[in-house]
Amino acid sequence: MHKYVPHTEDDERLMLESIGAKSTEDLFTDIPEELRLGRKLNLNNPLSEIELSEHMKSMSKKNKSTEDLICFLGAGAYDHYIPSVVKHLTMRSEFYTAYTPYQPEISQGTLQAIFEYQTMICSLTGMDVTNASMYDGATACVEAAMMAVENARRSSIIVSKTVHPEVRAVLKSYMRFRDVEVIEADMADGTTDVEKLKSLVEAGTAGVIVQNPNFFGIIEDLTEIEKMVHENKALLIDYVDPISLGILKSPGESGADIVAGEGQPLGNSLSFGGPYLGFLATTSKLMRKMPGRIVGQSEDVDGKRAFVLTLQAREQHIRRYKATSNICSNQGLNALAAAIYMTTMGKKGLKEVAEQSAKKAHYAMKLLTSSGKFKLLFNKPFFKEFALVGETPSGKVNSELLKHNILGGFELEKKYPELKNCLLICVTEKRTKAQIDKLAQVMEVV
Amino acid sequence: MKNYSSLIFELSKEGRKAYSLPPCDVPEASLDSIIPASLMRDNEPEIPKVSEVDVVRHFTNLSNKNYGVDTGFYPLGSCTMKYNPKINEDMADLVGFRNIHPLQPEETVQGALELMYELDGMLSEISGMDRVSLQPAAGAHGELTGLMIIKAYHESRGDNKRKKIIVPDSAHGTNPASAAVAGFEIVEIESDENGAVDLGKLKAVLNDEIAGLMLTNPSTLGLFEKNIKQIADLVHEAGGLLYYDGANANAIMGIARPGDMGFDVIHLNLHKTFSTPHGGGGPGSGPVGVKRELVKFLPVPVIEKKGDSYILDYDRPESIGKVKSFYGNFGVAVKAYAYILSMGGDGLKDVSRKAVLNANYIMSRLKKYYELPIDQVCKHEFVLSGLAENENHIATLDVAKRLLDYGYHPPTIYFPLIVSNAIMIEPTETESLETLDSFIDIMIEIAREAKENPEILKTAPHNTPVRRIDEAKAARSLILKWDGLVKHKE
Numbered sequence: 002m003h004k005y006v007p008h009t010e011d012d013e014r015l016m017l018e019s020i021g022a023k024s025t026e027d028l029f030t031d032i033p034e035e036l037r038l039g040r041k042l043n044l045n046n047p048l049s050e051i052e053l054s055e056h057m058k059s060m061s062k063k064n065k066s067t068e069d070l071i072c073f074l075g076a077g078a079y080d081h082y083i084p085s086v087v088k089h090l091t092m093r094s095e096f097y098t099a100y101t102p103y104q105p106e107i108s109q110g111t112l113q114a115i116f117e118y119q120t121m122i123c124s125l126t127g128m129d130v131t132n133a134s135m136y137d138g139a140t141a142c143v144e145a146a147m148m149a150v151e152n153a154r155r156s157s158i159i160v161s162k163t164v165h166p167e168v169r170a171v172l173k174s175y176m177r178f179r180d181v182e183v184i185e186a187d188m189a190d191g192t193t194d195v196e197k198l199k200s201l202v203e204a205g206t207a208g209v210i211v212q213n214p215n216f217f218g219i220i221e222d223l224t225e226i227e228k229m230v231h232e233n234k235a236l237l238i239d240y241v242d243p244i245s246l247g248i249l250k251s252p253g254e255s256g257a258d259i260v261a262g263e264g265q266p267l268g269n270s271l272s273f274g275g276p277y278l279g280f281l282a283t284t285s286k287l288m289r290k291m292p293g294r295i296v297g298q299s300e301d302v303d304g305k306r307a308f309v310l311t312l313q314a315r316e317q318h319i320r321r322y323k324a325t326s327n328i329c330s331n332q333g334l335n336a337l338a339a340a341i342y343m344t345t346m347g348k349k350g351l352k353e354v355a356e357q358s359a360k361k362a363h364y365a366m367k368l369l370t371s372s373g374k375f376k377l378l379f380n381k382p383f384f385k386e387f388a389l390v391g392e393t394p395s396g397k398v399n400s401e402l403l404k405h406n407i408l409g410g411f412e413l414e415k416k417y418p419e420l421k422n423c424l425l426i427c428v429t430e431k432r433t434k435a436q437i438d439k440l441a442q443v444m445e446v447v
Numbered sequence: 448m449k450n451y452s453s454l455i456f457e458l459s460k461e462g463r464k465a466y467s468l469p470p471c472d473v474p475e476a477s478l479d480s481i482i483p484a485s486l487m488r489d490n491e492p493e494i495p496k497v498s499e500v501d502v503v504r505h506f507t508n509l510s511n512k513n514y515g516v517d518t519g520f521y522p523l524g525s526c527t528m529k530y531n532p533k534i535n536e537d538m539a540d541l542v543g544f545r546n547i548h549p550l551q552p553e554e555t556v557q558g559a560l561e562l563m564y565e566l567d568g569m570l571s572e573i574s575g576m577d578r579v580s581l582q583p584a585a586g587a588h589g590e591l592t593g594l595m596i597i598k599a600y601h602e603s604r605g606d607n608k609r610k611k612i613i614v615p616d617s618a619h620g621t622n623p624a625s626a627a628v629a630g631f632e633i634v635e636i637e638s639d640e641n642g643a644v645d646l647g648k649l650k651a652v653l654n655d656e657i658a659g660l661m662l663t664n665p666s667t668l669g670l671f672e673k674n675i676k677q678i679a680d681l682v683h684e685a686g687g688l689l690y691y692d693g694a695n696a697n698a699i700m701g702i703a704r705p706g707d708m709g710f711d712v713i714h715l716n717l718h719k720t721f722s723t724p725h726g727g728g729g730p731g732s733g734p735v736g737v738k739r740e741l742v743k744f745l746p747v748p749v750i751e752k753k754g755d756s757y758i759l760d761y762d763r764p765e766s767i768g769k770v771k772s773f774y775g776n777f778g779v780a781v782k783a784y785a786y787i788l789s790m791g792g793d794g795l796k797d798v799s800r801k802a803v804l805n806a807n808y809i810m811s812r813l814k815k816y817y818e819l820p821i822d823q824v825c826k827h828e829f830v831l832s833g834l835a836e837n838e839n840h841i842a843t844l845d846v847a848k849r850l851l852d853y854g855y856h857p858p859t860i861y862f863p864l865i866v867s868n869a870i871m872i873e874p875t876e877t878e879s880l881e882t883l884d885s886f887i888d889i890m891i892e893i894a895r896e897a898k899e900n901p902e903i904l905k906t907a908p909h910n911t912p913v914r915r916i917d918e919a920k921a922a923r924s925l926i927l928k929w930d931g932l933v934k935h936k937e
Binding site for chain 1: 452454455456463464465466468469471472473474475476478481482483485486487488489490491492493494495496497499502503505506507509510511512513514515516517518521523526528529530531532534536537538539540541542543544545546547548549550551552555556557558559561562569572573584585586587588590591594595598620621623624625627628629630633635670671673675676699700701702703704707708722724725726727728729730731732746767768769770771772773774775776777778779781785787788789790791792793794795796797798800801803804805807808810811812823824826847848851856857876877878879880906908911912913914915916917918920921922924925926927928929930
C-alpha cells in the first residue's frame with residue numbers, strides 16, 4: 002500500500018465483486034502472455050519522503066546554483082529578479098493542478114490570467130494579438146517562420162547569424178523535415194549585414210528573422226531591413242528579449258509582422274533550461290495564421306463577462322491532416338508566472354529593470370575594458386550583454402572566474418568558431434557594483 | 448469570492464507599485480548617453496500599476512474560480528489526471544535544481560546531468576526502449592520528434608520513397624497533425640467494430656511508401672490492442688517503423704512494455720503517467736524513447752557518462768538536431784524522477800493495476816445507465832456513448848455540464864471520434880472507492896434527471912462562477928486583449 006494509492010484490501014475485494022472478476026490479474030488477461038514483462042521492473046525500492054528528500058538534496062548539491070555563483074552568464078537564459086509573490090501565486094494548487102481550460106465554467110481563473118497575459122504581451126511588443134504561449138522562444142520562432150511560409154506560400158526563410166544559435170538550430174531541424182529552405186545571412190561587425198541580406202532576399206523569401214537585442218546584446222537598427230523586407234513582400238520576424246522592451250523600441254514600432262521571444266526572463270526560474278515559455282505575437286492581419294491557444298472574452302447566458310478558448314477552428318482540431326502546427330498545449334503555468342511578474346513589476350518596474358540592467362552592463366563594459374586587457378568586440382549600442390575579446394582563451398578566463406565563485410560569460414567560440422578568446426558577458430539588475438568590481442578584478446589578473 | 452470579476456487593468460491606479468528594487472549603485476550614466484534615442488520606444492507599454500496586496504488578492508481570487516486535481520475528482524479520459532504529489536514540487540524547487548543556468552560548465556551541473564541520465568535509464572526500463580531523450584516539451588512535441596527520427600532513419604538508408612504515415616481513425620488529434628508537421632502524408636485506416644486495428648485494412652495500405660504506423664496501446668477506447676505483435680510484424684515486414692503514443696501508458700507499467708510489443712519509437716507523457724501537474728495547460732514533458740538502431744538520430748545533446756562524470760554529447764552527426772532550446776523541461780523531469788523513486792518498480796506496477804481496477808469498477812456500475820458500446824474488460828479508461836435511455840434528447844455536453852453543478856470535473860467528451868456522444872472516463876489509481884462511488888451515484892442521479900427533469904441538464908451548469916459561455920460570440924467579436932487599452936489610447 003502506497004500513500005498515493007488509497008485501496009485497502011477490502012476495497013479491492015468489493016470492487017472486484019462488482020466487476021465480476023476474481024482478481025485484479027483477471028483484468029489483464031487481454032494482454033497476450035508472450036507480451037507480459039514476466040519479471041519485476043529493474044528499478045529501486047520505493048523511497049519514503051525522508052529518504053527521497055535526502056537523496057534529492059544531495060543530488061542538487063552537486064550543482065552550483067546562482068546562489069553559490071555570481072552569474073554573468075546570459076545567452077538566452079537570464080538571472081533576473083523574481084518577486085516572491087510569483088512563486089506563492091503560481092503555487093496555488095487550483096492553478097497548477099488544473100488541466101487545460103476546456104471546461105471554461107470552472108476554469109475562469111486560468112482563462113482570465115491568460116487573457117491578462119495576452120493583453121500585457123501585446124502592449125509590451127506593440128502587436129495586435131498574441132496567443133497563450135508556446136514551448137519556448139526557439140519553438141515560438143519556428144512557428145513564426147511557418148506562419149510566414151504559409152502566408153506567402155513561399156518556401157524560404159532567411160535568418161540572421163546574429164540570431165541565437167539555439168534558435169537557429171531548432172529552426173533548421175524543423176524546416177529540414179518540411180522542405181523549407183533556411184538561409185543564414187552573414188553578420189558584419191556584430192550586426193546583420195544589411196547589404197548581404199539584401200542580396201539574399203528574393204521572390205521566394207517568405208520571411209526574414211532578426212533578433213533584437215541580438216545574440217551579442219547589440220541593438221540592431223531595423224529601419225532599413227524592415228523597408229527592404231516589406232518591399233519584397235516578405236514578413237519581418239523579430240525575436241526579442243521581453244525585458245528590453247521596458248525601454249527599447251517595440252517590434253510593433255519597428256514594423257515587425259511577427260514577434261517571437263523567450264519569456265523566461267519574465268518571472269521564470271533558470272531551471273537548467275526549462276520549463277520556459279515562448280511568446281508569439283502578430284498583427285490582426287495574420288491572426289488566423291497564428292497557431293496555439295488563444296483566449297477570448299465573451300459572456301455567459303446571464304450576460305456576465307467570461308473567458309473562453311477561441312479561434313479553435315484552426316490547426317489540429319479541424320485541419321488535422323493539413324496542420325502546419327501540431328502544438329496543442331501551452332506553457333500555462335509559465336505564462337501565469339509571466340503575467341504575475343509583469344503585473345507585479347508594473348510599467349515602472351519593467352522600465353527600471355531594463356534601465357538598471359543596461360546601466361550596470363555599461364558600467365561593467367567600461368571597467369572591463371579600462372586597462373586594455375580586454376576590448377569590446379563590437380563597438381555598437383548594446384542592452385545588457387556585450388562581447389569582449391582578449392588574449393587569453395575564454396575557457397581559461399571562465400575557469401579562473403569559477404575558482405572565485407563567478408559564473409563567467411558565454412564562450413562565443415563554441416558557436417562562432419571564428420570568435421576566439423571572446424566572452425559574452427551579461428549583467429542584469431541583480432548584480433551589484435561590488436560584484437562587477439570583483440569580476441573585473443579577477444579578469445584583470447587571469 | 449466566486450463573484451470576483453475584476454480585470455487587473457481595472458484595479459490600476461497611478462502611483463501604486465508592487466515591486467522593490469535596490470537603488471542603482473553604479474555611477475549613473477544617463478540612458479540617452481548609452482543608447483541612442485532612435486532605438487528607444489516611443490510609446491510606453493500599458494502595464495497595470497497596482498500594489499502587492501492587489502496582485503496577491505487578484506490572483507488568489509482568480510485561482511478560486513479554477514478547478515484542479517486538488518479540488519476534486521478529474522476523470523478526464525486520455526489525460527491521466529492523477530494526484531500531483533507535493534514533495535515533488537519541493538524537490539524541483541531545491542535551489543540546486545531551480546537556480547542553475549543551462550549553459551553553466553558541465554562540472555558545475557553534475558547533479559542535474561546525473562538526474563537526467565538516470566531518468567533516461569528508468570524510462571527506458573519502464574518502456575522497454577534503449578535510450579530516451581528528455582528534450583521534447585509535451586506529448587505532441589514528442590510525437591513530432593519521434594516522427595522526425597523515423598524520417599531520418601529512412602533517409603539514412605536512402606529509402607526516400609517513404610513519405611506516408613498510417614494513423615488509425617481512433618487516434619489522438621495530435622497524431623495526424625504531428626505527422627503533417629514532420630512532412631508526412633497521412634493514411635487513415637478505419638478501426639474494426641471494437642475500435643482495434645483492422646488487420647485487413649492495415650495490410651491493404653502497407654507498401655514501400657509507408658514510413659510507419661502511429662498507435663496508442665491501450666487504444667483511445669481503453670482497450671488493449673491484442674494483435675499488436677502481428678501488427679508490428681506486418682509493418683516491419685513492409686519496411687516501416689512503429690510509433691507508440693504513450694498517452695495511455697498508465698495502464699501497463701510493469702505489466703507490458705511498448706518495446707517488447709515491437710514499437711521502435713515512443714513518447715511518454717511525464718505530466719500524465721508520471722504525476723507531474725498539468726499547470727492549467729502546461730508545462731508538460733514528452734520524452735522520446737528509441738530502440739538501439741535509432742539512438743544515433745536522437746536530438747542533441749545526449750547525456751553520456753564518462754568515468755564518474757556526465758557530459759553533454761553534441762558530437763552526433765546523424766542526430767535530427769535540436770527540437771527545443773537547451774535540454775527540455777528539466778523542472779518537470781525532476782518531479783517525474785522523484786515520483787519514480789517514491790513509487791519504486793513494484794509501486795508503478797500497482798499504479799497500473801489500480802488504475803485499471805478503478806476504470807473497470809466505474810464501468811461495471813455505470814453500464815446500466817449509459818450506453819457502453821464495447822462491453823469487455825477495459826484498461827485504465829473506457830468510453831460510454833451517451834445515456835442508455837434518452838427520450839428527452841439530452842446531449843453528452845449537457846451531462847458534462849450538469850456534473851459541474853455537483854462539483855466534478857466532467858470526463859472527456861466527444862472523443863474518440865469513432866464513438867458517438869462519447870464520454871471517456873479515466874479515474875486513475877489515486878482515487879478511492881468512496882470518491883468513485885460518489886461520482887457514480889451522481890452520474891446515476893444525472894441519468895435520472897435526464898428522464899424526469901431534462902431542463903435542468905440543458906441549462907446546466909447553475910452553480911459555477913460563470914454559466915454556459917457564448918463561444919460563437921467569442922469567435923465573432925474576437926476580443927483577445929483588454930479593450931480598455933484601446934479606449935485609453937483614443
